[in-house]
Amino acid sequence: MFKLFEPNKIFKITSKAPRYVLFLFIVVLIIGLVEALILSPEDYKQSDAVRIMYVHVPAAWISLGIFSSITFLSICGFVFRNKNFFLISKSLAPSGFVFNIVALVTGSIWGKPTWGTWWAWDARITSMLILALFYAMYLIVWRIYDNEEKVFKISTFITILGIINVPIIKYSVDWWNTLHQPASINILSKSSIHSSMLYPLFIMTAAFALFSLLIFLMKYNTELIKIKNKGLDRL
């Protein structure tokens, strides 16, 4: 089954896909920005400050999603001894890290008008900061070690340790008394957010997901060319 995912076979698709993904990303982003900044209503309590939600929430969701995917892929790579899983994980990490930083910074900017402070050592914010540290460690390991086997082992270990933090981030607002508000969107029950705000939020999430796909494809292609460069040296 894994033969279908061999780099030689999928490069033809991944090398052409970025230009279409970039076009789609720009279109969805423009629609999302118009919805988020102009068309969506202001909040009765937070007024226009609520618009920060349209960049903060999708960034946090996607950074959590990417870290979970990286962990799953790293474990698969280890179990099935398939290098391609590690290559995909490595290519996903930079966009996950940037989304994590965006979530932290925009959350801090949102905190000033709503809580009166840029930063608080609150459970949700601190656990998101810890996730950023795990992302940083994961990326550093790929940079400092040359021995692939060692990188695979250490990076998988980091992701397994880091994944423990993901449910802590999710449930921190329920388990502890925090400044951060509880989740407004629930998959299993009715969301407490109005559809006029929900649609722009989903459009911005789609735009952010397309951006992470774009970066992933570009990074994955770069990694494949790096491997081919080493192959030419051996000829």
Add this chain to the structure above:
Amino acid sequence: MINELFLMNGYAVYVLSAFSFTLLSFLGLYLITKMQFVKEQNKFVAKFGTLTTEQAKSAKSQRINKEILANATIN
């Protein structure tokens, strides 16, 4: 209307700085990733140019190498 849009009830500085930071981060990451890609692609093309006819023929037998060369920005 325009004033309302830009002032955002006094929250414009927070809202616009959050959106600007996000978009600038995206732009930065895109440019860095693009630069790394082009650098590796150029390196590949340069290395390919130094191969002997026999080596080039062997390297070209792999579809992925042909794809990289076809998509390269320099020749």
